[in-house]
Amino acid sequence: MNAIEATGVELTYSDGTEAVRGIDLAIPEGEFFGFLGPNGAGKTTAIKTFTTLLYPTAGTVTVNGFDVVDDAQSVRETIGYMAQETSVDEELTARENIKFACEAYGVPRGERADRIDELLDLVDLADVADKEATEFSGGMKKRLDVATALVHEPPLVFLDEPTTGLDPKARIRLWEYFREINEQGTTVFLTTQYLEEADELCDRLSVIQDGKIVATDAPDTLKSEVGGDVLDITIDDASEERRAHAAEVARESGLFADGTVEITDDGISVASEHARSRGTDLLLALRDADFTVTGFDVRSPTLDDVFLAITGEPAEEDDEPAEGTRESAAPEAAQ
Amino acid sequence: MSTVEAGNSNGFLMDIWINLKRWLIKTTRNPFVVVGSLVQPVIFLVLFTEIFGGAVGGALSQALGPDISYVTYLTPAIIVQSALVAAAGSGIGLVDDMENGMFEKVLVSPINRAAMFLGKSLSEVVRIVVQTFIILGLGYVLLWFDTGGEIGTYIETGIVGALGIVLVAIVFAIWFTAFSNIVALVTRDQESTIIGANLLQFPLLFVSSAFLPVDILPNWVQTVATFNPITYGVDAARALMLGRDVQTVIDVTAFGGVWNTLIPSFAVLIALDIALGAIAVRYLNRASSSSAQ
DSSP, rough: OEEEEEEEEEOOTTTTTEEEEEEEEEEETEEEEEOOTTSSHHHHHHHHTTSSSBOOSSSEEEEETTTTTTTTTHHHHTEEESSSOOOTTTBBBBHHHHHHHHHTTTHHHHHHHHHHHHHHHHOGGGGGTTSGGSSSSSHHHHHHHHHHTTTTTEEEEESSSSTTTOOOHHHHHHHHHHHHHHHHTTTTEEEEEHHHHHHOOSSSSEETTTTEEEEEEOHHHHHHOSEEEEEEEEEEOOOOHHHHHHHHHHHHHTTTSSSSSOOSSSEEEETTTTTTHHHHHHHHHHHHTOOOEEEEEOOOOOHHHHHHHHHSSOOOOOOOTTTTSGGGOOOGGOO | OOOOOOOOOOOOOOHHHHHHHHHHHHHOOHHHHHHHHHHHHHHHHHHHHHHHHHHHHHHHHHOOOTTTTEEEHHHHHHHHHHHHHHHHHHHHHHHHHTTTTHHHHHHHHHHHHHHHHHHHHHHHHHHHHHHHHHHHHHHHHHHHHHTTTOOOSTTTHHHHHHHHHHHHHHHHHHHHHHHHHHHHHHOOHHHHHHHHHEEEEEEHHHTTTSSSOGGGGGGHHHHHTTTTTHHHHHHHHHHHHSSSOOOSOOOSSSSSSTHHHHHHHHHHHHHEEEEEEEHHHHHHHHHOBBBBO
């Protein structure tokens, strides 16, 4: 059985915003799956239709074998969900927060105490278990949030941008938990803006843009579409003409036949498997053509590069207000 | 092929209890709520009786007879007012929940939506019960000072009447709790909810039978008071306090004595509770499970 099956899912908000425009997905049990996309791509809206917080305008979604519209209650009982914004009751202690979640999900009374201790250990909050969450740092609250999403040992967990806004250390800590949950057999559905995160965790991922899936594959396969690393070069006189000329030099050098050369605002950008090894050769070629290189940087491909490679256009930030804001939970409630 | 089993959610009553417990913990942790719900009624009761007590005396004798103290007349009104304040604040907690994500967290869980509202309302009820007993006690103390210790009878209908007054406060509070939660669900905004609930509170109190006998108020106020739910809450509590029919906005004589006030008052308040409660639950359902259209 697939943990999630989506067919032709569309979601249009009452103000006419088409946040999701036709998504098809089949995610097998046990997979670590990711939605990768910029702000406003429709990630949060999609995850909310999978978790019964929004009903799809068109199409069908089956989660754990239950229809999200006709059998929302069964879906709710069998999933864990962690919203993009940290969701904990700050007036309750860590223990009370987890206890409330245990009660909400009907964890049998006899198992609660052990489960709570287990989860407090998992997220390293055992020593502050009886402190009110208002005293916690952002990272600690996030970890507490993770724990409350796992109380009923759901076979499927949704994580909506779980590490956005966290410092690198806290992020790596959370990655470890997610990996551990997945290794224990839980299907994980994650959304992220960070290629690095998707790369690190996901078995497969979909690149999502403007409410549509533009590519679905293993991270390595997707990254290979970018064609290796990226070499950014800035030049002294960055007039349009000069930049075009520099790009021409790079192309004609034959150094990066496998990759692409783009003109940027202040120079050129080369994406190639040889970006590292042949960078020096390119610099020399540019010097021979009377260019003064004022800066260069070799880096791994980013989400922007993947987008550029897959969609042919940069990942621009949309102004879709509904995406990722709390108000989007029920835009129609204000009617 | 494996299948996932559903069906591990609680019964309806358990869902109510879970929510009630969370809100009670939060109430006791919020010193502002605890102090506010106790200090405010004390201030109002003392100020009103001390400042208006003398001036109102004549009007009161005229309306209800010479033996009525303004303290016993006003105490039921302060009880209803305090219930109103507690109810008005209910939606603020809900907006809080929306802002810190707990609202969505509960919506995505198997918890029953109606139980969510009932649990929240019951926590207000608990607060109102405690508050009502305290105000009744305070009224007794004030009366003791007023009469130099010769109180006679404080609550004419006795212990049963005192419990009846608590019941009035509860039945009275539910419709306004629902109203406050509806404002919260519609506006999803802290300030709007505070303003929405408080804006109504004071005007409604003054154009009711709360502070003065309706008969001595201007005609238009009498008309408004007839359609003002606060009149029915105050009249019911006051009838129990004074042991007589005190309702003048509508004239019911079929039941005899206090029942002429109690039965129409409860009828009006319960009808309001059901109507507004239903709307609140409907909004909660819409907030949780709807197409975006």
